[in-house]
Amino acid sequence: MRMDIETYNKIYESLESVDDVKKLSRKFSQPIGTLHSILNQKTVTKVKRNFSRVKNKSPRHLRQWKKGKSIIEIAKKNDIPATLIVSMLLKEMGIPKKGFIRNLDDQPDGRLKREIIAAMESDFFFSPKAHALHAEKGEMGESILAEWLDEHEITYRSENDLRDEGFSKTPDFLLDSEIVIDGIDIFWIESKALFGDEKEHEYYIKKQFREYEENYGTGMIVYWYGYIDSLSYNGNLIKDYRFFNKDRDTIEELLNFKTYW
Numbered sequence: 001m002r003m004d005i006e007t008y009n010k011i012y013e014s015l016e017s018v019d020d021v022k023k024l025s026r027k028f029s030q031p032i033g034t035l036h037s038i039l040n041q042k043t044v045t046k047v048k049r050n051f052s053r054v055k056n057k058s059p060r061h062l063r064q065w066k067k068g069k070s071i072i073e074i075a076k077k078n079d080i081p082a083t084l085i086v087s088m089l090l091k092e093m094g095i096p097k098k099g100f101i102r103n104l105d106d107q108p109d110g111r112l113k114r115e116i117i118a119a120m121e122s123d124f125f126f127s128p129k130a131h132a133l134h135a136e137k138g139e140m141g142e143s144i145l146a147e148w149l150d151e152h153e154i155t156y157r158s159e160n161d162l163r164d165e166g167f168s169k170t171p172d173f174l175l176d177s178e179i180v181i182d183g184i185d186i187f188w189i190e191s192k193a194l195f196g197d198e199k200e201h202e203y204y205i206k207k208q209f210r211e212y213e214e215n216y217g218t219g220m221i222v223y224w225y226g227y228i229d230s231l232s233y234n235g236n237l238i239k240d241y242r243f244f245n246k247d248r249d250t251i252e253e254l255l256n257f258k259t260y261w
Contacts, residue, residue, distance in 0.1 A: 001241075003030075003226055003229060007028065010028075012042060015038060020035075021035045033255045036258070036259060037195040040134075045199070046080075050080055058088040061089060070115055071119040085119065101128065124261070133257075141193040145189060146158070149189075156174060171212050171216070172190050175188060175189070186220045186237060188212055188216045195226055196231055198228060201228075209236065213234060213236060221233070223238065223240050
């Protein structure tokens with residue numbers, strides 16, 4: 001739902017870990033997914049700010065690990081997701097990360113394997129499992145949109161259709177004919193299974209929305225988990241889950257979809 005900046009700032013400052021999600025969800029009457037999305041964005045911002053500094057200490061991290069400090073302990077000490085410490089340590093050891101992680105079950109049992117498994121299980125934002133769940137959440141949002149378009153007999157080409165036709169940057173749905181919503185002509189729709197804060201919105205304007213508008217005209221951006229009420233972009237429409245009838249079981253599932261365990 002649309003959120004005023006004061007409420008957003010209170011939530012943002014209060015969220016420190018996934019342990020806070022349910023409690024703050026109740027306190028601010030917001031879906032669990034909204035709180036987790038804001039926490040995810042806060043974590044990513046923190047990683048961008050600290051990553052280079054922590055990475056430069058990789059030799060030190062490896063020495064600490066060899067002396068008995070666990071990967072999770074090193075990650076907590078440096079306030080960075082444990083999966084990223086795994087990557088740093090493997091690189092220092094000269095072990096290719098992708099191959100090692102992809103074939104983790106085949107690796108010999110031992111301290112390194114056990115701690116990598118534990119580290120990734122503790123990481124709700126950067127682990128392979130977290131990425132897979134985020135991708136699933138995105139697919140759910142697109143599926144709800146496709147269902148809504150089909151119900152209203154609105155024909156479209158999907159992102160995959162457009163890529164098959166040779167387009168490079170494409171919206172999730174390019175409508176065959178424009179539709180009018182809230183007095184605005186809509187030519188394309190983009191689904192974002194996240195909360196729309198100012199940083200995310202500006203990022204996607206530069207990366208996607210600007211080009212979509214230039215190529216196709218005005219469109220509709222769907223931030224499924226809500227957005228700050230001051231967001232706008234050149235008259236393009238911004239909506240959240242409420243536009244699509246909250247009573248849909250699939251929307252309830254998306255709003256309560258957990259990317260932590």
